[in-house]
Amino acid sequence: MTLLPPLLPMLPLSPLNWLFRIPAHVLNGLSVALGIGLIQWWFGSQASLHVAQLVSSGAVFASLADVPTTPGRSWPRVLMAAVLGSLSAAVVAFLDPYPRVLGLAIMGLVFISMMTLAWGPRAGPVSFAAILSIVFTMGVPDGTSPWVLTGWNLVGAALYLGWSQLTIRVLQKRYRSLALATALQATARLLRSRADAMLDEGQTATAAQALHTWVRDEAQLAERLQAARDLLFAAPPSARAQRETAVLLRAIDLRDILLASRLDLDLLGTDELATQVRARLAQRLRAMADELALAQARLRGVRVPRPEAQAPLSDLLDSLQNSPLLAPEDLRARLLPALINRVRHLQDDVQAIHRLLDQGPSEQPLSAAELQLFVAPEGWPLSAFEAHRTLASPVLRHALRASLALGAAYYIGLALPWSSHPQWMVLSVAVVLRGNIEQTLSRRNLRVLGTLLGCVIVVGLAHVSSPLLMMLVFLLAVGLAHSFAIERYLITAVAATVMALLQAHMAHPSTGFPIAERVADTLLGAAMAWAFCYVLPSWERRSLPRSLPRVLAALRHYAAESLRPHDPADPGMAVRQRLARRQAYDALGALAAGLQRSSYEPRQVQLPWVPLTALLDHGQRLMAHLSMLRLMRLRDGPEMHQAEALTALGQAQQSLQDLLDPASQGAGEAEIEARALDTKQTLLPSEPPTDKVLPWLHRRLQVTQLDAARTAAAARAALAELKRPPAR
Incomplete structure (x- = not known):
């Protein structure tokens, strides 16, 4: 049970206090709306409404790349969005008198903008700047000089670049604290999903759903942790930055122990005692999730009551060991101390996070240079395009697909009876068509629903003849569309619809609000985007022969670093272990995401579910x-x-290196499986790990090799299934 909903009534009433307790993406959206509003107000009061629209258009497409990050990462992104958007606006403006040629130009601009995705997800907002620029420029009233339009767009983009640098520096500390709070919140969510999965171990439908939730929350936590790394690890030296960095490092380590909490639970069985043990352990995980929710609330500046204190873990162990359900000869009595010991390690990390928030670290475990190794790369090298010059590249295929789709949308828009706004067809296809069918289907449904809701809002506004109110609602829509593009796309779809209709009305007040046309364009555009998913598709099975060896190599590297003999003279050993661990997490996470996306693809091209699920299970183990x-x-x-x-x-x-070698053909696996036939309760050491660790070490090494062998076997089975003819 989350602590956050009850916290809302406890927020102070001061508007300033409330402002600094909102999420980072909303805070970012407010700063974007404020910047665009100030630019539009200034030019509207000093020049004209028409000039204000042209300037604010340049600010809007530049603002797409303004996201919570560091100043050094922000300005190249905003500058690139400004340049790409201004270039697109100039091309569209100069070719506007030649509609058929303009369609070809739009296809070329879309192709160039989509190819920027070769730089990775960080280029997503940059790539869409050209699309939005095309839409805005096509909506400009006739008679506007292309030179004037381009010039004012550049002015607006340049002004917004300066605004974004100002606000991102002012909000930098707050962004860092909120990024850390979000990472802790995601960790608490993962603790709860782990507790749910712990209660439902087995092959039931409930267990499958719990495992699905666990995988989803794992992926979300990985994303949140990386966002926090990028902000915190680049922070200038200060006591606050040092404290928050130490908390983040502790949260990353906590994730490791949480992953280990699933080990050996199958040895408990399924009787009443096993049910009680699972329930007590799950209750402890939920209590620790509440403690983490308290920590993230403290980072946000929200005061909350501390969760109810839990009994000492020693009492929990005593109560389980003295349970009448546990017979004296029951070998599970040997397992209980190990399970409780893992919970103790988790609890130690949670308590350490609170101590760090209270007192700060005594020393930093990693230097500033070492921390930089964990920050995502930010460069924009042209060499990134080298790997995307063939049709095997998903980026090139999506660029071609999007270019054809938006070109077709434009020409169909020209031919429709309501062809006064062909750019809306282009926009509808652009926002729905994604790089894979899963995201496209999700966007299709949300876009249609968001358009209908947005039109209802505009119908209400149509009865209020207040230009000032229209302008304020427009700016609010800009901020909301920017804030929730990733978090809640339905809100973005509603806001974008309101923004588009109001912009068209402000540019041509005499035309009113073409709501019916907007709905028709959205429905047709969504259908076109869905249809174009099957043009040059990038099915997940195409990348599997490359991703599976990458997973095995990452696990192999982490195994080598984890078991490498300790060398006091090698200070970089801990850093290499952390880097190898992150690479292994990323490789497994990418495979899990691909498997989830593939479930939306046509049945005959879906990934082999059984071996890949086994690979993920044994890989995580x-x-x-x-x-x-x-x-x-x-x-x-x-x-x-x-x-x-x-x-x-x-x-x-050495055994793990041989087993996980992508070129291995399974040598040694049969012997490990034979030895594992008895690797159950009979091999549990008689003394708890707190008293004697070597017997537990030997057992842990044996089951480690067993899961490595099964991981490699599942990878080979998946590759073999790919070679079979597709199912019909």
Whole structure:
């Protein structure tokens, strides 16, 4: 149960206090709307409404790339959006007298803008700047000089570039705190989904849904953690930045232990005792999620009551071990201390996060230079296009697909009886058509619903003849459309509809509000975008032969770094382990995302579900084993440095390298599977890991090799299934 809804009534009434408690994306949207509003107001009062529209159009398409990030990352993005948008506006303005030639130009501009996605997701807002510029320029009243239009667009874009740098510097500290709060919130959500999955282990439909939720929350947490890294790890030195960085590093480590919480639960069985143990462990995870929700609320500046204190974990262990359901000879008594010990490690990390928020770190675990290694690359090199010069590239295929789709939308818009706004057809296709069918279907439904709701709002506004109100609503729509483009696309669709209709009305007041035309264009555009999904499609199975070896290589690298002998003279060892861990998480996350997207594709081209689900399951288990081994080496002291432990770790390291070699044909897997036939309760050490760690080390190394063998076997099975003829 989340703590956040009850917090809302506790917000202070001061508008300034409320402002600094809103989410980062809303705060960003407000700054965008304010900047555009000021630019429009100034030129409207000093020049004319027409000039104000031209200037604000340049500001709007430049603002698309203004997202919560660092100043050094922001200005190249906003500048590129401004340049690409201004170039598109100039081309459309000069070719406006030649409609048929203009259609070809639109196709070329769309192709260029979509190819910018070769730089990765960060180029998404930049790529859409050209589309929005095309739409805005086609809506400009006839008689406007192309030179005048381009000049005022450039002025608006330049002014907004300056505004974005000003606001991003003012809001930088707040963005960092909110990014960290969002990462903690996502971690709390993952704790709750892990608790749900813990209660529903098995093959039931409920268990499958819990696992699906877990995978979704894992992907969301990975995205939130990277966004926080990009902001916090680049922060100038200060006590606040040091404290927040330490909290983020602790949250990243907590994710590791949480992944390990699923290990060995299958040994509990399914009887009443197993149900009780799972319920008690899940209750502890939810309590820790509440503690993390408290920490993220503190970062946002919201005062909340502390969750109810939990009984000591030693009491929990005693109550389970003394349960009448646990017979004296039941081998599960050996497992309980290990399960409770993992919960204790999680609880230690949660408590450490609160201590860091109270006192700050005594020292930083990583230097500023080492932290920079975990920041996502930001460059814009032309060499990024080298890999996208063939039709095997999803980026090139999407660029061609989008170019054909928007060109067709334009020419169909010209031929329709209501052809006064062909740019709306272009916009409808552009916002719905995505790089994969899953996102396109989601956007299609939300776009249609958002357009209908937006039209209802505009019908209400049509009865109010107040230019000032229209302008304020327009600016509010700009801010909302910008704020929720990623978080809640339905709100963006509603706001974009209001924005488009009001802009058209302000440019041509005599035409009124062409609502029926807008609805018709949206329905037709959504249908066209859906149809063009099947033109040069980039089905997920095309990339699987490349992504599977990448997953095995990432796991192999993490295994090598996790089990590498400790060298006190090598200060970079911990950094390499963290980098290898992140790469392995990213590789598994990308595979999981591809599998989810493939479920929306035609049945005959879908990815092989069974082997890939097995690969993800055993791959995550392998990651959990490696994390446990790494933590055992860090936390269990001298015993892990004995010759016996070092020999076992070295042999396991070599075995994992052989098993996870993408070129391996399964050598050694049969022997590991044979040895694993008895790797159940009978091999559980008789003494708890807190008393004697070496027997638990040997068992952990054995099951680690077992999951590595099964991960590699699942990868080979998936590749073999790809070679079979598609199902009909």
